[in-house]
Amino acid sequence: MIKAQGLIKKFPPNDFVVIKGIDMTIKDGDFISLMGRSGSGKSTLLYLLSTLDRSFEGKVHIDNRDVHQMDVKEVHALRNQQIGFVFQFHYLINELTVLENVLLPARKAGRMEEALPFARELLSIVGLDSIAHKPSSSLSGGENQRVAIARALIMKPKYIFADEPTGNLDSINGNVIFNLFKKFNKDFGTTIVYVTHDQEFGKLAHTQIKLADGLITTN
């Protein structure tokens, strides 16, 4: 469970307030969409909740652990073991193959061998097992995003945070991605929080949170 209390985020140089005091709770196994207009603070909120941005006022507790109280090693271990990220720009490492990209978090954790069968299974689920040994630089946008999802899931994380995961994809590939999210949420119980500006995709979530001007307007 992730709990945020009095969350405020300001940006330098003029301390421009983007998140203006948000209280929210994300229950385990939930499937949440964050929606809102550009500049509403939805991506910023996602990064605050996911530990990528720890420079804020207020409190964020992940599984009862205060994010501010964690040291660098603890935060990185948490990201490695419990959190998976999917970004709008999929950020695969072009010099690696598809399979190597998927295994990157496991490589950091020193659990390559035990993760290898699951990596192949994940690639099979996302429909890319036939190109596991191809360089990731040769993939299409949709394939890239599916690899990024497999990579986010390789450590069987408790939480997946996705920032506009379909932002660069056509509707067919977008549907594929959301079906994958739904499947992992259902099959693995993974808590999924995603940011989208697409109303259709937003409505697919169990919990829809709308933001406007740094505040939650609808929950």
Add this chain to the structure above:
Amino acid sequence: MMFLSLRYLLARKKQSLLIIVGIMIGTAAYVGISGMMLGFQTVLLDQLVNNDAHIRISAREDLLTSETMGSFPTASHVFWDIPPSGMKDSAKIEYPIGWYQKLNNDPQVLAYSPQVNLNVIFRRGTLSRSGRLIGSDPRLQERVTNIQKYMVIGKFSDMGQTGSRIIIGKALMESLGARPSETLFLTSGSGAPKPFKIVAIFSTGVRNIDESTAFTSLSDAQNLRGSGSEITDIAVKVEDPYNVSEITSSWKLSSREKILSWQEISASILSVFKTQDIVRNSMTISIIVVAGFGIYNILSILVTQKRRDIAILRSMGYLPKDIVSVFFNQGIILGLIGGLVGLFVGHLICRFVGTIEIAPGRMGSDSGHMTISYDVIIYVKAFAIAMLSSVFSSIWPSLEAKKLEPMDIIRSGGQ
């Protein structure tokens, strides 16, 4: 993180290869040039150390003054009409027995040889050459220097203890047109020329020694000089020739004689060695520093190009120190490969240069080939320079990569 570093390097084969070649050239140049220069220096140093005494005790060549000629204390009205001037005509070791006792009792002294050194004119028919005659006991002289090593005809002991026999430098003999067993006439400037028979020939490879020096027995040199049993020098060999300055300093405190170490005598040559070393090190370090700048540039560009990768790695739990390793390892791998290949290529260069034939006696060679030093310290230094250059040029871009915050990169869309 080595896995990622290798992948980044292999993805840029051309750039990586160019950097490796740069480091290789610098390392090979250091090994090759050092091998040649130090080979030459080692042989020359060996000659400097062992061809002559480690320490030379010589008679003081004081200028004459009124005081040194004695005085007339009771006759205050006696004055010099023309005061004495110039040098004493017969410099000598004042108390050689005392020196012999001192040298016999000094544990650092391995051997010593009393000598009479005098400038002479060698004459054969109408030809004459000026040079230096060294009178010594052949058994003692052989223990002090390695002159026997340079004998080309006869043995050093052939000159015996007396009998007016000389051992002459090959170049001197040739310039006089003489041959072994011939008789030369020697004069020290005063007295009639005396005949000396050539019994052996030496060639050290040092031209100014070979064309001006001859050896004879101590008693024959004393006779030629006309100064009885006086000696002008004592040549001393010590246990550690590279630690002579301490010995000479302590001896100088208790003696009026001129005491010079081989290092003081050869100071000008040793200073040339130092200059050679400075040039050698500067040149090769410059090459490697240029290669180091290559590493720095490539890694700096790579850090900028790989901002997205840094962001995703950090979001996956890779620590800042892991990011440092990804980039730092690349510099180290380039330095390691370039350094090792450079050592091998440098060694091959040395082996090749070592086969080049040169005139015996030149470039410090006794064998007719260039003398090359394969001292392990050359290889260690070359490799250390390559690695240091790689470390310093890799560390800054790697630390820059560490400072990048994933949020800043993601917010900028990975740009």
